[in-house]
Amino acid sequence: MIVTIDFNSNEAIYIQLRNQIIMGIANAQIHDGDNLPSVRELADNIGINMHTVNKAYTILKQEGYIKLDRRKGAVIALDYDKLRAIEEMKTDLRTILARAICKNINEEEIHEILTEVLNEFEG
């Protein structure tokens, strides 16, 4: 899995990292049980500080995507707390859909766009 950081983005590096790892899982590029690089290795690889990677990993653990083990390092371990995930999804969707409504994008179009973006994912 390739990680690309945009150092000119207004999005923090550890947020970009977290999102890309989640993308990697959703795209089936990495799977449940797979090892992630160690914080030091990934930091070296990208050219950033260890603590920035550690921050991303800590969040991913807290959000139920990985487990951190002192012997095995970071391992993909998906926790399916569906109800919680759905609530968080709704919160995120509200802002996005409010914008869509303001921009005159109708319900049918929104569903079409959703389908389109969903089809970008593999697995």
Place this chain on the structure above:
Amino acid sequence: MIVTIDFNSNEAIYIQLRNQIIMGIANAQIHDGDNLPSVRELADNIGINMHTVNKAYTILKQEGYIKLDRRKGAVIALDYDKLRAIEEMKTDLRTILARAICKNINEEEIHEILTEVLNEFEG
């Protein structure tokens, strides 16, 4: 329209403000042509600095939700740049949908959740 700021949120105040105003428009609580409070009035009202409100208004103007007029103050003025709005929506959706996929929420469920959140809006 009531604006509520969560001072403990990790979301910046001016971002919360922007989102809530967009929500207000989507919910038909405020309409095209309506006046928003002046930067000073709203700042006083919420208990924050004038510049924080000004930042939110400047972004809303830049994103095509309001127009700023020295005589009339801030006025809702929706600019329907649909193509641009759709592209931005897709970008935002990618992260959200990646999370949904990781949490085993399937396509049908996602569409249902979308419909559910859309029905929260009035107008």
Place this chain on the structure above:
DNA sequence: ATATTTGTTATACAGAAATTATAACAAAAT
């Protein structure tokens, strides 16, 4: 046994972003 690798924690520093505090300006309204 020893050295290495793992996540974890602590501390310190620099830079950027967010927020506040004043202040002043020009244009328009009252």
Place this chain on the structure above:
DNA sequence: ATTTTGTTATAATTTCTGTATAACAAATAT
């Protein structure tokens, strides 16, 4: 003439982000 509007400027403070070192405990590898 006074007030209100957005706008701009400057400075200070606080918080967030990212880096730099360093050390620790547990496990692995040699």
